[in-house]
Amino acid sequence: MSATVSGDAHLASRLSLAVGRLHRRVRIATNDVPPLQLSTLVSIENHGPLRLGELAQREAVTAPTMSRVLMALGHRGLIVRTIDAEDARSVRVALSPEGVRVLAEVRSRRAALLDARLARLSPEQRATLAAALPVLETMVAEEC
Known part of the structure; x- marks a missing residue:
């Protein structure tokens, strides 16, 4: 169970970083x-x-x-x-x-x-x- 929670936390962290960076790059290009x-x-x-x-x-x-x-x-x-x-x-x-x-x-x-x-x-x-x-x-x- 803790491996899944840890995996979910890692997935959430990677997703947050990737989506955040993509959003910033798109926003900066049209600022x-x-x-x-x-x-x-x-x-x-x-x-x-x-x-x-x-x-x-x-x-x-x-x-x-x-x-x-x-x-x-x-x-x-x-x-x-x-x-x-x-x-x-x-x-x-x-x-x-x-x-x-x-x-x-x-x-x-x-x-x-x-x-x-x-x-x-x-x-x-x-x-x-x-x-x-x-x-x-x-x-x-x-x-x-």
């Missing part, structure tokens, strides 16, 4: 939008126009931090603010056309970088990676 700003844009894209508080909760940051993020995104023209139809005291934030374009560009550059890295793998390595994807996707799926 024109800081990580929290990019994550905020994706949250807005995935969940529709959101209030500041909803975004802060989704991104696990404080409201003042999210306010600064939205200010920076607004200065870049990546978001638009509209009055909340349910509460005129609130605003909802949506992607602007420029925000949609920037997200598409970041995704395209990241895909190109990963394509180049995949091209360095042998056909057997690519097949192994493809077979492992469902497991990785299960690991990152949000718990209900």
Whole structure:
């Protein structure tokens, strides 16, 4: 039993290191939008126009931090603010056309970088990676 636990810990450590390094390399190659700003844009894209508080909760940051993020995104023209139809005291934030374009560009550059890295793998390595994807996707799926 302890050999399995030790093996799992070793596997977890190697997986964490490999995924972390790959993520950093991809992020560094497309660093024109800081990580929290990019994550905020994706949250807005995935969940529709959101209030500041909803975004802060989704991104696990404080409201003042999210306010600064939205200010920076607004200065870049990546978001638009509209009055909340349910509460005129609130605003909802949506992607602007420029925000949609920037997200598409970041995704395209990241895909190109990963394509180049995949091209360095042998056909057997690519097949192994493809077979492992469902497991990785299960690991990152949000718990209900």
